[in-house]
Amino acid sequence: MSQQVSPPPPNKLSSLITKEREFSWQVAANLFVSFKYAWAGITYSFQTQRNFRIHVSFCALAIALSLFLHLSPVEIAVIGITSGLVLALELLNTAIESLVDLTVKQTYHELAKVAKDCAAGAVLVSALVAILVGCTLLLPPLVILIMSKF
Numbered sequence: 708m709s710q711q712v713s714p715p716p717p718n719k720l721s722s723l724i725t726k727e728r729e730f731s732w733q734v735a736a737n738l739f740v741s742f743k744y745a746w747a748g749i750t751y752s753f754q755t756q757r758n759f760r761i762h763v764s765f766c767a768l769a770i771a772l773s774l775f776l777h778l779s780p781v782e783i784a785v786i787g788i789t790s791g792l793v794l795a796l797e798l799l800n801t802a803i804e805s806l807v808d809l810t811v812k813q814t815y816h817e818l819a820k821v822a823k824d825c826a827a828g829a830v831l832v833s834a835l836v837a838i839l840v841g842c843t844l845l846l847p848p849l850v851i852l853i854m855s856k857f
């Protein structure tokens with residue numbers, strides 16, 4: 708049986724909206740500062756996560772190959788979107804890992820395991836899709852190019 712959850716009264720909702728960042732240690736002052744923090748997150752992942760470095764290398768290779776092989780704009784866009792999805796999920800995986808470690812520290816917790824395993828699973832699913840897309844779009848013209856050289 709589903710439980711009925713009533714929405715908060717309007718005055719409570721407005722106080723939530725105005726105070727939503729009250730627990731933040733610091734709030735980015737402007738868009739440029741926001742980009743700076745986003746870049747800091749990307750460089751942190753690159754420096755600390757081996758899987759992120761591997762994915763960046765494969766995504767760069769796939770995009771470079773798609774340009775080199777003169778794929779259609781739609782095909783290049785599909786490879787770009789797929790690559791972006793893998794990298795974005797890898798960044799979210801790092802964020803979830805950090806949050807879990809911050810919460811439970813070095814203690815074992817079944818829910819910490821679920822959170823980390825599911826985040827890693829999301830990356831794996833996106834990587835498998837990226838391999839499928841890469842093989843479908845890149846392999847045929849690559850094989851034709853290699854065969855033409857012999």
Ligand SMILES: Nc1ncnc2c1ncn2[C@@H]1O[C@H](COP(=O)(O)OP(=O)(O)OP(=O)(O)O)[C@@H](O)[C@H]1O
Nearest residue numbers: 756758804811813814815816817819820823824827
């Ligand atoms: N606090 C914890 N409680 C329970 N299980 C944990 C905990 N920390 C890690 N684990 C288990 O160990 C696994 C590896 O943890 P880790 O923090 O290295 O994540 P990871 O996803 O393997 O990292 P990476 O993406 O860098 O390879 C997790 O997927 C989870 O199953």
